Amino acid sequence: MREPRPSSGYLLSVGDAVVDVWTAPAGDDSRATAHALLLSLARTLIGDPVLTHSELGRPEVAGLAVSISHSHSLVAVAARRTGVVGIDVEDVYPRDVSGLARRWFDPAELEWMDGDLLAFLQLWTAKEAVGKALGQGLRNSGLRRRMPLIDGPVESLPGFHVVRLPLEGAVLAVALDEPPVEIVLTEHHDTALRSTVRSRTSFPVVVRGN
Template sequence: MDDAVDVWIAPAGDDSRATAHALLLSLSRTLVTDPVLQHAANGRPEITGLAVSLSHSRSLVAVAARRTGSIGIDLEDVYPRSVSGLARRWFDAEELEWMAGDLHAFLRLWTAKEAVGKALGVGLRNSGLRRRVPFADGPVDSVPGLYVVRLPLEGAVLAVALDDPPPAIVVTEHHDTALRSTVRSRTSFPVVVRGN
């Protein structure tokens, strides 16, 4: 599908940034001829002819690409930690009530805010963490025309923001030679899972 969004996920390895760049280039080679990875002045990755985004955590990297529109992706590992201080600093009263101290709910909001900032090309600048995002998948009321989709992922929370709902989000999980064979979508967008 030419207008689908491709999301590739892989273990972070020893250097998660280098792994993310290599994975992004590999994905880009499936969509355009001879992609060249460059970075904008603000550090945003760019590949001519594609909208791209990347994110990395301690254990995973995730990259996204599409031929048209804009895209942002963010990934956070799920492991026990206190997030109440961050939440109180950056989230409004309705968000705090919704998350109710739950780490997974906090990460759903946090990754969505990061993904939206990346899709807009500004990251978290200009009050990015204060920007309202939907609690469930759907349109971002604070940024008309932008949508947030969360993809199910074991041990991590993954959010994708995009300006045009695609016909499908194709997720490819790279785990050496063994790949997960099923991912169930909790989104309104179809999610297709492929091996590498």
């Protein structure tokens, strides 16, 4: 099976533009777990967050840009103080995605994917993440919006960028309305946190715990 192509290089900024991404096991109620995780993350940034939802069901926390996603096994949340953010996570397990790909992907995406499941999930999660960052999900032909084949700008949306984060057994994409900034990924494993710093040639993704 062909490996997805590596990310391209970026020089990134830090400070208030940092994006925090937290993941955790989904548990019995992935939606409730995601909301609890988002509130925990928001509390580290603004102290006393209040979680509400828009008419479209989008989670909102005053003072932050936030996004949530959940798969069968994982929940993922993102928050930042400036701009907008969207996140999507998908489990990696054997399945036939050829029909979905032929229906929604353009020829360049299909050629790059070449039947590879991980490549499909990289594109699919990117489309979902961009839709969430825009606040409209996959409405208005969101699945047909062409995504960068490697981390980088979304051609049809000036300023928007997509970044994929390293996870074991899952694919996770983050969409931002500006070039990638420092992204801090904290992986929760039940009550424990794995604390590791992984060097990347494309952008600084810091994997950490308390």
